[in-house]
Amino acid sequence: MADTVDIEKKEAQTTDGTEHTREVKVYHPAVDIVEKEKEILLTADMPGVDDKSIDITLDKNVLTIYGKVDPNVPQQYQASYVEYGIGDYRRSFTLSEEIDRQRIEATVKNGVLKLVLPKAEAAKAKKIEVRAA
């Protein structure tokens, strides 16, 4: 079972010694990661993000997703209930060698990011026939 159980919207950590340049909160999106035979699927809940406001970067082994959210709140409002904070999303993942970096695909629909990370040819499991001697 996955050891991560924190599925509340929680703030993303900044790297030590760095500061945000914009006055917004940054949250950790909830993510599902599923391994299939030929690919790894990563699904992230990022409500408020569309294909234009998302930024995916791959630097060496680290894949970072960053989604910008337009706060879009009325002027001079008074909050009656506030259950979620509005802010951007950021999360980084370390990729193993088995991912084919050239063929990573990403789609965003209804605030959900789907990333398909295909496995490189060499990493696909091969079944080795055992012959009777």
Next chain:
Amino acid sequence: MKFKDLIPWGTARGSVAVKHGDNDPFTALQRQINDVFNGFFRGFDMEPFWGGGIGFNPSVNVLETDKEITVTAELPGMDEHDLDVTLTKDMLSLKGQKKAEKEDKGTNYYHMERSYGSFVRSIPLPCEVDDAKVEAEFKKGILTIKLPKSPEAVKDTKKVQIKAG
């Protein structure tokens, strides 16, 4: 502090318990328990017998301006056809189901943080609204409902003059 303030159920207006989002320990605990149960059933490649229906509980914000009330809910992965919004005199109800995408057999889960299932949220409205002018929009996984206050409710707000002594 008054004794009444210490009683958790004596809070706020309306009849619905208010969920405090990020830092409410009870919500966090409930979600963790749900996660354990969901994970347990997924581990055996079975659906939970309640259909996974206790997992998803969308977060709602209610903002009020002089003229209208804006209700927003985070519903990533749903579309407008899965949603049902009803309005009674002083209560707005959101109903819907977030379906889990069916995966093929033989897949391994590494991370399971997103939640699925059906939900009902009832949101007590702070004042009367003009039900003919209510607008709802679903965009980028966020549902926004704009409820203009009824003319009576706007009129009823009286400014009280404070005299200098």
